[in-house]
Amino acid sequence: MLLLKLFFAFIQVGLFSVGGGYAAIPLIQEQIVNIYGMMTLEEFSDLITVAEMTPGPISINSATFVGMRIAGIPGVLICSIGCIIPSFCICLTLAHFYYKYRSVSGVQIVLGSLRPAVVALIASAGASILMLGLFQAELKEVVLGNIRYVELGIFVIALWILRKYKVSAISIILGSGIVGTIIYALLGAV
Amino acid sequence: MKKDYSKLWTLFRSMFVLSACTFGGGFVIVSLMKKKFVEELKWLEEDEMLDVTAITQSAPGPLPVNASVIIGYRMAGVVGSLTAILGTILPPMIIISVISVFYEQFRTNPYIATALQVMRAGVAAVIFDVVINLAANVFKTKRALYIGMMIIAFIATYLLDVSAMIVILTCLGIGLIDLVLTLRKKKKEVV
Numbered sequence: 351m352l353l354l355k356l357f358f359a360f361i362q363v364g365l366f367s368v369g370g371g372y373a374a375i376p377l378i379q380e381q382i383v384n385i386y387g388m389m390t391l392e393e394f395s396d397l398i399t400v401a402e403m404t405p406g407p408i409s410i411n412s413a414t415f416v417g418m419r420i421a422g423i424p425g426v427l428i429c430s431i432g433c434i435i436p437s438f439c440i441c442l443t444l445a446h447f448y449y450k451y452r453s454v455s456g457v458q459i460v461l462g463s464l465r466p467a468v469v470a471l472i473a474s475a476g477a478s479i480l481m482l483g484l485f486q487a488e489l490k491e492v493v494l495g496n497i498r499y500v501e502l503g504i505f506v507i508a509l510w511i512l513r514k515y516k517v518s519a520i521s522i523i524l525g526s527g528i529v530g531t532i533i534y535a536l537l538g539a540v
Numbered sequence: 541m542k543k544d545y546s547k548l549w550t551l552f553r554s555m556f557v558l559s560a561c562t563f564g565g566g567f568v569i570v571s572l573m574k575k576k577f578v579e580e581l582k583w584l585e586e587d588e589m590l591d592v593t594a595i596t597q598s599a600p601g602p603l604p605v606n607a608s609v610i611i612g613y614r615m616a617g618v619v620g621s622l623t624a625i626l627g628t629i630l631p632p633m634i635i636i637s638v639i640s641v642f643y644e645q646f647r648t649n650p651y652i653a654t655a656l657q658v659m660r661a662g663v664a665a666v667i668f669d670v671v672i673n674l675a676a677n678v679f680k681t682k683r684a685l686y687i688g689m690m691i692i693a694f695i696a697t698y699l700l701d702v703s704a705m706i707v708i709l710t711c712l713g714i715g716l717i718d719l720v721l722t723l724r725k726k727k728k729e730v731v
Contacts, residue, residue: 364601374602399647400639403656405562406632407569407602414636426637430629437601441609442621444595449614452591456719463715464594464708465587466686469674470693471597471704475567476667478698483660489698501661508665513672518580519572520561523662530658531651540650 353421353428355386360413360432367409374409375401378416388420409433480505500533547615548623550581555608555627560635563656566603568663570596571670573607583615586677597704604628689714 359381367374375398382388389397401411413433417425451457478489483501485492504526511517534540554576562569570593577584584592596606605628612624639646646652678690689711696702 367600367602396643396647400636400643403646403652404632404635404639406559406635407566407604407628409602410605410629410632411636414633415640418637418640423637426633430633434601434605434625434629437599437605438609438621438625440599440601441596441606442613442618444599445610445613445621448591448595448610452588456723459719459722460712460715461587461591461594463686463689463711463718465590466678466690467693467707467711468590468593468597469671469678470690471697471707472567472571472593472667472674473671473694474698476571476664476671479568479660479667480664483657483664486657501658504658505661505665508662509668512665512669516580519575519666520557522666523561523563523659526662526665527655527659530661531655534654534658535651540654 353424356388356417356420356425357428357432359386360429361435363409363413364433365436374412378409378412382416389416393419500530500537504530545616545619547583548620551612551615551620552623552627554581555624556631559604559628560631562604563659563663566596568667569604570607571667573611574670574674575666577611584611586674588614590674594708597708685714685718 363374363377363381367377378397379394383391383394397412397415400415401408404411410430410433413429414426417427417429419425421428452461481487481489481492483505484498485496486498487493487496508522508526512519512522531540558569558572558576562572570589574586574589578586578589592607592610595610596603599606605625608624608628609621612620612622614620616623675690678686681687693707693711697704697707
């Protein structure tokens with residue numbers, strides 16, 4: 351019964367979280383904390399910290415965390431599956447139509463105007479992460495004097511390596527984490 | 541569409557690694573997918589990847605999951621979708637299950653906190669690398685409309701906090717107007 355409740359709660363989370371991971375957080379709070387009282391608000395704020403600190407989509411992270419806390423491994427499976435079922439059905443349908451009509455010239459014209467927007471959205475996400483990395487702050491709270499030189503150096507060198515050589519993105523991300531931690535450890539700042 | 545099941549293992553492995561190493565939101569993984577599937581494996585065209593991103597952003601649910609459904613479908617139909625989803629959700633499921641048990645130790649470990657902070661610089665570098673290539677292609681179209689839309693969309697999302705959904709819908713509207721105008725032009729040329 352509990353598993354069934356979790357399952358339907360997360361189907362709703364998956365279905366109504368339009369526009370990125372952070373949209374899912376209030377929905378999960380409503381379902382799990384407010385409606386069913388399965389978690390306390392404190393546990394829930396732990397959840398957000400963990401979901402942000404670990405790789406992977408925030409809603410899958412949250413589904414796993416909630417499932418594990420409430421019902422162990424079966425909970426993890428039920429919550430995650432519930433969370434992706436709406437995505438799966440909707441995107442499969444959209445993919446089908448996209449590949450069927452993609453070569454139609456009218457569709458090409460419409461899609462053509464979406465592409466610059468997508469480039470801008472990706473650029474915007476990159477700029478936000480860069481600000482968080484260099485200043486540990488959002489754009490509006492940036493204080494130029496607080497710039498972190500280690501991160502700045504890593505960003506410049508990483509970008510230079512990416513432009514110059516064909517390296518995988520993963521090795522750059524993990525490499526910058528390892529190199530940065532070693533530098534901070536040597537500086538005695540950890 | 542040609543279905544190629546021999547690619548399933550590569551598809552699963554790629555999604556698994558990308559998902560395991562993606563910190564911070566949906567557009568990060570989109571940049572990584574673009575690098576992997578367009579530049580390294582050459583499975584998708586660049587325009588196609590951008591279209592897929594627009595679709596995933598417009599549909600409900602986690603962006604990386606949506607993107608893997610579509611890319612998986614493109615490579616090997618429904619089986620491909622399921623394979624790609626599995627690759628995407630397994631790493632967070634495993635990692636979080638372990639962490640939820642050791643939560644206190646994880647949260648208070650200073651080395652983990654530092655590594656996560658500096659990794660952002662690396663993630664930002666990857667996204668900028670991808671954006672430089674993408675923006676260069678938009679400039680290559682030499683259409684003032686597209687270049688202008690890109691710049692305005694960036695200002696709107698980054699500086700003015702306009703939601704991604706609204707930007708996509710507005711551009712969809714502009715695209716439809718563009719379509720109507722193009723069709724009219726063609727009609728006149730025929731007459």
